[in-house]
Amino acid sequence: MAFIHNGKIDWWYQRCPKDSTTHTVSRPGYTFILGGLLLMLALYPVLKTLSIQLHSALTGSYVAGHxxxxxxxxxxxxxxxxxxxxxxxxxxxxxxxxxxxxxxxxxxxxxxxxxxxxxxxxxxxxxxxxxxxxxxxxxxxxxxxxxxxxxxxxxxxxxxxxxxxxxxxxxxxxx
Known part of the structure; x- marks a missing residue:
């Protein structure tokens, strides 16, 4: 059973070495990662279309399902x-x-x-x-x-x- 003391979970700290729990990603780091994921999701249709066209142009073949x-x-x-x-x-x-x-x-x-x-x-x-x-x-x-x-x-x-x-x-x- 885990207990929370001072906002920390005891079982986590007991199982992980102290060095691994003290390294955290900063708020700007999380924002950058989240922004990158959202950008990739937003651009997915465009990137998919471009990759299909590039594959077709380079190989001279057809991508099934297009x-x-x-x-x-x-x-x-x-x-x-x-x-x-x-x-x-x-x-x-x-x-x-x-x-x-x-x-x-x-x-x-x-x-x-x-x-x-x-x-x-x-x-x-x-x-x-x-x-x-x-x-x-x-x-x-x-x-x-x-x-x-x-x-x-x-x-x-x-x-x-x-x-x-x-x-x-x-x-x-x-x-």
């Missing part, structure tokens, strides 16, 4: 076109395929539903998935729209570079 393919089901072709155009205008997608109507069966509110839907096949940066998903949810007519993402493991390096050019990390979005 890009994603997203599936989005829509109730009809007009909604599919509207969502596709909106994603393209906001530079959230490099390319969207609108696949023809397909029969769909799914459970919804305890019952089997039978419908036709139009599937969107979206190519984008993996870093855009969260914002793209939130945006689609805000404009989609479904209460719970399907937005599924799959990481790209490999492919044409030139095509991947094109996706990066078409979907910049911080695009200018016209109002």
């Amino acid at each position: 890009h994603s393919v997203i599936l989005i089901n829509c109730p009809n072709e007009q909604v599919a076109k509207d969502i596709s155009r909106s994603l393209m205008e906001r530079r959230m997608a490099a390319c969207v395929n609108i696949l023809p109507r397909s029969a769909t069966m799914y459970y919804w509110k305890g019952e089997i539903q039978d419908a036709t839907e139009v599937l969107l096949l979206v190519r984008t940066r993996t870093s855009k998935i969260q914002s793209l998903t939130e945006y689609v949810r805000s404009i989609h007519p479904y209460e719970n729209p399907e937005v599924l993402s799959f990481l790209v493991e490999g492919g044409s390096l030139d095509y991947m570079k094109w996706i990066d050019e078409a979907v910049p990390e911080n695009p200018y979005i016209p109002s």
